Amino acid sequence: xxxxxxxxxxxxxxxxxxxxxxxxxxxxxxxxxxxxxxxxxxxxxxxxxxxxxxxxxxxxxxxxxxxxxxxxxxxxxxxxxxxxxxxxxxxxxxxxxxxxxxxxxxxxxxxxxxxxxxxxxxxxxxxxxxxxxxxxxxxxxxxxxxxxxxxxxxxxxxxxxxxxxxxxxxxxxxxxxxxxxxxxxxxxx
Amino acid sequence: xxxxxxxxxxxxxxxxxxxxxxxxxxxxxxxxxxxxxxxxxxxxxxxxxxxxxxxxxxxxxxxxxxxxxxxxxxxxxxxxxxxxxxxxxxxxxxxxxxxxxxxxxxxxxxxxxxxxxxxxxxxxxxxxxxxxxxxxxxxxxxxxxxxxxxxxxxxxxxxxxxxxxxxxxxxxxxxxxxxxxxxxxxxxxxxxxxxxxxxxxxxxxxxxxxxxxxxxxxxxxxxxxxxxxxxxxxxxxxxxxxxxxxxxxxxxxxxxxxxxxxxxxxxxxxxxxxxxxxxxxxxxxxxxxxxxxxxxxxxxxxxxxxxxxxxxxxxxxxxxxxxxxxxxxxxxxxxxxxxxxxxxxxxxxxxxxx
Numbered sequence: 001x002x003x004x005x006x007x008x009x010x011x012x013x014x015x016x017x018x019x020x021x022x023x024x025x026x027x028x029x030x031x032x033x034x035x036x037x038x039x040x041x042x043x044x045x046x047x048x049x050x051x052x053x054x055x056x057x058x059x060x061x062x063x064x065x066x067x068x069x070x071x072x073x074x075x076x077x078x079x080x081x082x083x084x085x086x087x088x089x090x091x092x093x094x095x096x097x098x099x100x101x102x103x104x105x106x107x108x109x110x111x112x113x114x115x116x117x118x119x120x121x122x123x124x125x126x127x128x129x130x131x132x133x134x135x136x137x138x139x140x141x142x143x144x145x146x147x148x149x150x151x152x153x154x155x156x157x158x159x160x161x162x163x164x165x166x167x168x169x170x171x172x173x174x175x176x177x178x179x180x181x182x183x184x185x186x187x188x189x
Numbered sequence: 190x191x192x193x194x195x196x197x198x199x200x201x202x203x204x205x206x207x208x209x210x211x212x213x214x215x216x217x218x219x220x221x222x223x224x225x226x227x228x229x230x231x232x233x234x235x236x237x238x239x240x241x242x243x244x245x246x247x248x249x250x251x252x253x254x255x256x257x258x259x260x261x262x263x264x265x266x267x268x269x270x271x272x273x274x275x276x277x278x279x280x281x282x283x284x285x286x287x288x289x290x291x292x293x294x295x296x297x298x299x300x301x302x303x304x305x306x307x308x309x310x311x312x313x314x315x316x317x318x319x320x321x322x323x324x325x326x327x328x329x330x331x332x333x334x335x336x337x338x339x340x341x342x343x344x345x346x347x348x349x350x351x352x353x354x355x356x357x358x359x360x361x362x363x364x365x366x367x368x369x370x371x372x373x374x375x376x377x378x379x380x381x382x383x384x385x386x387x388x389x390x391x392x393x394x395x396x397x398x399x400x401x402x403x404x405x406x407x408x409x410x411x412x413x414x415x416x417x418x419x420x421x422x423x424x425x426x427x428x429x430x431x432x433x434x435x436x437x438x439x440x441x442x443x444x445x446x447x448x449x450x451x452x453x454x455x456x457x458x459x460x461x462x463x464x465x466x467x468x469x470x471x472x473x474x475x476x477x478x479x480x481x482x483x484x485x486x487x488x489x490x491x492x493x494x495x496x497x498x499x500x501x502x503x504x505x506x507x508x509x510x511x512x513x514x515x516x517x518x519x520x521x522x523x524x525x526x527x528x529x530x531x532x533x534x535x536x537x538x539x540x541x542x543x
Contacts, residue, residue, distance in 0.1 A: 007300075028303055032420060033456050033463055034249050035438060036412035037300075055417055057409055058300075059491055060402055151210065165206060185206065 001065055006039040007058035012116050012124045014046070016063040017054070021046045023116075023123040029058055046123060049098050067116045067123060074111045082107070084115060084122075095122040103127055105158045106178050127178040132187045133157050135172050138164060156181070202539055214535045217340045217527040222293065222519070224339040225313065225332065234289040234315060239278035241295060245499040246270035247277070249440050250487040253299035254496065255308075270496065271297040274516055275314050276441065277502040280470060283318055284508035291315035293519065304531045305462065309540050311519040322453045322469040322513040326430050329457045329465050329515065330358050333428055333522070340526035345428075347460035347525050354459065356427035363434055363451070371397045371418040375435070378407065379450045383436040408437065408487075424458035431456045440480045442468035457517075459525055465517040474506040 001016060009015065013024045022043035031037045037058040044051050056062060072084035072093065082095040082104075093115065099122055100107070106127050107113075114126040138154035151163040156174075162181045164174065173187035202208060226236065246254030255271040272278070275294035282290055296312045317324055333354035337345060344351045367375040371394070378390040385407035394401050394410050399417050401410055423429040432455035436444055439452035453469030471477055478498065485495040523535040533539035 029301070029306070030416050030420075031251065031301055031306065032412055032415050033438075033466060034251060034440075035415065036406075036409045037251055038412055038416045040416065055400070055413060057402065057405070057412075165209075183206070185204075 001063045003061045004064045005058065006056035006060045006062050007037070009039065009041070009062065009064065012067075012126065014065040014067050014116075014118055014123060015043070016065055021065055021118065022052070025051070044098075046118070046121065065118060067118045069114060069116050071112050072115050074107050074109065074113060077104075077107075084113070087112075093117070093120070093122055095125060099123065099125055103178070105160055106131055129178060130175050130184060131178055132173055132175050132189070133160075135164065135168055135170055135174060138168065138170055139166075141167055141169060151183075202533075211534055214523070214527045214529050215537055218520075218523045218535050218537075221336055221339050221523055221526065224335055225519075226293075228332070228335055229291045229315065232289070234291045235287065237279070237282055237287070237290045237292050239272075239275045239282070239292055239294065241272055241297075242269045243272045243277065243499065244269065244501065245277070245497050246297075247273040248481040248484050248496055248498060249273075250484045250491065253301075253492070255297045255299055268497070273298050274312055276514070276516070277499055279314055279316055279514065280472075280509050280512070281502060281505040283316055283510060283512050284505040287316075288318040289316065305521065307520065307532045307536060307540055310532065310536075313517045313519045314514060316470075316512055316514040318510050318512045320513055322455065322467055325467045325513050325515045326358070326360070326432075326455065326457075329430070329467065329517070330354075330428065332517065333457075333459060333464075336522050336526040342526060342528070345459045345525040346528050347462055348530065350425055350460040352424050352459040352525075353427050358428040358430045358457070360430045360432060361423075362432055366419045366423075366431060367414060370422050371399070371414050373397055373414060375411075376450055379435050379437075381450060383444075383450060385435065385437055406487075411435070411438065420458070420463070421461050424460050424462065428464075429458045431458060439468065440484055441471050441477070443471045443473075445469075453513075462521055462525060463518070464521055464525075465515055467515040468513065470509070470512045470514050472506055472509045472511060474503045477506055478503055 007029055009024055009027060011024055011027055015022050022045050024041055024043050026042040028040050029037060030040055039056045039058050041054050073087055075083040075085055080094050081097060082100050083092055085092050103125060115122050116124045134157040135154050136157050139152050150166050152166050154162050154164045156162055160181045162176055162183055164183045175184045175187055177184055252273045254273055257269050258266045259269045260266055274296055275292045279290060279292055292314050294312050294314060297309050302308060337354040345354050364376045367373040373393040378386045387407040390407050390410045391401045394414055399413055423431060433451040434454040436452045439454040442452040442454040445451050445453055455467050456463055457465040481498050489495045520532050520535050529535050
């Protein structure tokens with residue numbers, strides 16, 4: 001454990017509040033009308049998965065727990081959960097569905113992700129920032145449309161919806177940000 | 190045309206495809222700036238451009254500045270700061286004799302970054318000599334309507350919340366808001382001379398289910414209740430004017446004549462977002478010095494630093510006539526009118542992530 005200011009916390013950090021460990025899901029610093037700034041957090045209690053929200057002064061000192069952060073490769077999913085392997089020592093770890101959440105749609109065979117673990121329990125998963133997916137459904141290109149600034153809805157091969165430039169057609173492989181499925185560029189492969 | 194705003198992890202803003210997606214927001218921004226300039230010109234306001242480099246960046250405990258050094262011809266160094274608001278300069282122009290001015294001021298605030306905060310942003314300030322701060326309430330409402338009209342929308346929106354900028358704003362005092370949204374009797378913890386009762390407010394907050402830290406001051410507890418319960422409930426459906434701040438929360442505002450526990454300060458909210466901060470301006474130099482010293486003592490206690498007091502500004506205050514002044518976060522209003530989720534999406538070139 002180490003004491004840190006609330007404002008220095010980040011998503012994925014683990015904090016100890018009254019002897020219980022929580023993983024931070026979302027965090028925002030709020031500066032209300034020149035008043036005392038406040039760090040507002042959404043957290044998940046590790047022992048039972050209950051979600052809570054909390055507020056600290058940005059300068060308030062908080063107990064931050066040490067966590068391991070390391071790359072794992074995705075193997076498969078079954079009734080037990082999501083199985084990953086440490087490529088250095090071939091150790092496997094099972095991650096529960098509530099940790100994976102809606103990131104599940106982006107997991108691909110062998111994909112390298114980052115797992116945060118505390119005493120061999122996976123607390124959070126971080127996807128690669130970008131993935132390549134195929135466009136499976138979108139309006140056809142109509143005459144007169146160019147590459148300037150307008151977007152249309154599309155459905156990608158993992159079922160996720162995105163907005164793509166009008167010149168993109170069905171079957172095109174594109175790079176999207178896993179954070180919000182936003183279009184980045186046409187895949188170069 | 191669907192405009193799109195990307196999260197901070199996304200690609201650089203200058204990539205042509207990213208820029209093309211952001212461009213509708215930026216064009217809305219430009220149209221709004223032009224419309225606002227026209228609105229002020231029609232009302233006999235002069236546009237002023239005040240200096241960004243100042244002796245003091247502002248003297249409020251929780252505002253953090255960017256500091257620099259001026260190097261004289263002899264190599265001697267003197268500290269200067271990038272302003273956190275154009276307020277000192279504008280009030281000095283009122284001392285000089287200007288009656289109605291506005292400034293599209295680029296300002297800088299350190300330690301602030303997020304969806305609603307950029308370290309560099311545009312504060313639109315305007316001042317009216319000899320007019321009450323209630324006039325600024327009408328100005329604020331008119332500018333929200335003009336923003337929506339210029340952007341071609343009927344409602345302001347943010348994170349699934351919306352507000353009708355053409356409806357008259359709801360007016361709530363801080364006391365009413367604390368009572369309504371948290372069941373806290375705020376003014377019971379403020380004495381006639383403006384002194385505050387920390388323990389009374391802390392126990393009221395605890396009773397309302399809001400955690401309080403042992404070393405919280407009255408102002409810290411006030412902020413916790415405001416952030417947890419009050420702000421998210423403001424500006425829903427129609428804009429809200431939150432007014433009559435306790436005097437200790439209004440470093441540059443004058444006390445209300447009928448109740449000295451509160452100041453002539455209001456904030457304008459829409460969709461839960463703070464858009465503008467407005468004062469009946471404090472023009473008493475001795476009282477202003479006393480409040481600056483209190484603020485800087487608090488800054489030293491919490492952050493271990495203090496900013497100089499601008500003596501030339503306190504001199505100018507001796508000539509500053511009674512006036513009211515407003516500061517509107519222009520970028521935030523662009524966001525709400527254009528439907529952007531992040532302040533960076535409405536900045537032509539966002540500040541680099543550090």
